[in-house]
Amino acid sequence: MLDPYAKIAEVDPSVQRKLSESLELRAADQEMRTLVTSYLSRLNWSEGMEILEVGCGTGAITRLLAQGPGVRKVTGIDPSAIFIEKANELGEQECVEFVVGDGRELPFADQSFDVVVFHTVLGHVPSPEHFLLEAKSVLKKGGQIAIFDGDYAMRSVAIGEDDPIQACVEIMKKHNTQNPWLVRQLPAMLAAAGFTAIESASHPYLGKNPDYLLNYIERGADRLADLGRITKQTAAALKEEAHQRVRDGRFFGLFPFMSFLAISE
Incomplete structure (x- = not known):
C-alpha cells in the first residue's frame, strides 16, 4: 500500500485508527513539541485572529494553536471522519471546531x-x-501561511555503513510520502501561488526519546514484510535490533524538518 495519508478517507478504518495513535504519539513527544512551539512562535499573533489547520488529523496542533495569544477561533479540517471523531474526543477548548473536508x-x-x-x-x-492556492483563497489579505514538513530525503537511523535498520526508513520514504524533496521545492511553490515575504527555518529532530522513531521503524519493517521484501521473522528481528540499540545506548535517529512562513498579498 502506498502512502495511506494520500487518500486517508479510503483507507481501512482499522488502519486509520492505528495511524491516529501514531499522530498522538508524535504530538506528545516533548522534543517534537519544542520544534512545533519554535516555528509557531514566529507567527504574528494578534487579537481576535482566526486560524485554519488543513489536514489536522486528530487535532493535536489545532489544540496547541488554540492556546496562542489573542486567538478567537481555530478550525481543523481533515478528510478522515475517524480522525475528526478522535479530534472531537480529545478537544475541549470552546474556540476549537473540527470539520470533515478536503x-x-x-x-x-x-x-x-x-x-x-x-x-x-x-x-x-x-x-x-x-x-496552496486553496489556502490563499481563504486567507485575508496580509494573512499568514505556516508550513511544517519533513525533509524525508535526509531521514536516517543508520549507525554505520549498510545498516539494515535504515531499510525500514528507506521504505517509509518511498511509501509514506508523495515527494521526499518537497521542502526543498516549497519556496518556489509559495512564490508561484502568490505568497511573499517567505521565511524558512530548519528543525533537526534527534529522537532523544526514541518512542516515535521506534514506531516509525516498526511501521517500516511491517511495510517491508507486507511487500514480500523480507519475512515476518526478519521484520521482528529488525524491530528487536532497534529496541536493543535503545537499551544499549547505541540508538541514533535524525529526522530533519523545515518550517515556512509567508504572507498572502
Whole structure:
C-alpha cells in the first residue's frame, strides 16, 4: 500500500485508527513539541485572529494553536471522519471546531482566516500547489501561511555503513510520502501561488526519546514484510535490533524538518 495519508478517507478504518495513535504519539513527544512551539512562535499573533489547520488529523496542533495569544477561533479540517471523531474526543477548548473536508476544496468563504497552517501535510498529498492556492483563497489579505514538513530525503537511523535498520526508513520514504524533496521545492511553490515575504527555518529532530522513531521503524519493517521484501521473522528481528540499540545506548535517529512562513498579498 502506498502512502495511506494520500487518500486517508479510503483507507481501512482499522488502519486509520492505528495511524491516529501514531499522530498522538508524535504530538506528545516533548522534543517534537519544542520544534512545533519554535516555528509557531514566529507567527504574528494578534487579537481576535482566526486560524485554519488543513489536514489536522486528530487535532493535536489545532489544540496547541488554540492556546496562542489573542486567538478567537481555530478550525481543523481533515478528510478522515475517524480522525475528526478522535479530534472531537480529545478537544475541549470552546474556540476549537473540527470539520470533515478536503483541502483541495475548502468549504469556507474567501478571505475568512488570518492564518492557515499545514503541519506535516503537503508531503503526503498529490499536487500540493493546488492546496496552496486553496489556502490563499481563504486567507485575508496580509494573512499568514505556516508550513511544517519533513525533509524525508535526509531521514536516517543508520549507525554505520549498510545498516539494515535504515531499510525500514528507506521504505517509509518511498511509501509514506508523495515527494521526499518537497521542502526543498516549497519556496518556489509559495512564490508561484502568490505568497511573499517567505521565511524558512530548519528543525533537526534527534529522537532523544526514541518512542516515535521506534514506531516509525516498526511501521517500516511491517511495510517491508507486507511487500514480500523480507519475512515476518526478519521484520521482528529488525524491530528487536532497534529496541536493543535503545537499551544499549547505541540508538541514533535524525529526522530533519523545515518550517515556512509567508504572507498572502
